[in-house]
Amino acid sequence: MATLKLEIVTPDRKVLSEDVDYVGAPGIMGEFGILPNHVPFLSALGIGNLHYNQDGKAYYVFVSGGFAEVSNNKVTILAEVADKATEIDTERAKLAKERAEERAAAAKEKIDHIRNQAALKRSIMRINCKSCGQDAGTC
Structure with a gap:
């Protein structure tokens, strides 16, 4: 093949x-x-x-x-x-996800929303990738 x-x-x-x-x-x-x-x-x-x-x-x-x-x-x-x-550190990715969600929720904080959304997506995809790598049947 x-x-x-x-x-x-x-x-x-x-x-x-x-x-x-x-x-x-x-x-x-x-x-x-x-x-x-x-x-x-x-x-x-x-x-x-x-x-x-x-x-x-x-x-x-x-x-x-x-x-x-x-x-x-x-x-x-x-x-x-x-x-x-x-190689993905799930705990680190979860902390990054929490930080991004907290920044998005803090309406009075001036943040770069596009950059924050990218950080949130990266952390979520890392968590998903780690779970797929452990059990391919779940993806």
Whole structure:
């Protein structure tokens, strides 16, 4: 069976380099999926959970911003932030979620609502990614 080479990199590190069967990623216009022999493709990434299948098992990586490029059976993810589900600190993500919710609820506090909404979404997606990574049957 044909496979894809999946590489996920951030400005700080190489997160992943694996041969996989399928990649699903959060594009800014919605989720997209990539199988072997996909046509060349370029997309901006949104905030969400990238998932890939390898040997019949699903794996998850939280990504935030960046780009995905598909060419010659290779998927390159250049993300601003990327964390494997196994690397996510759930408690830290829950605290970030609580802080964002508190800022949004404090009407008299002058906050950047767009930035706060992005922080809230990132924390929620990290929590979801962690739970998916532990039990793929729940996602």
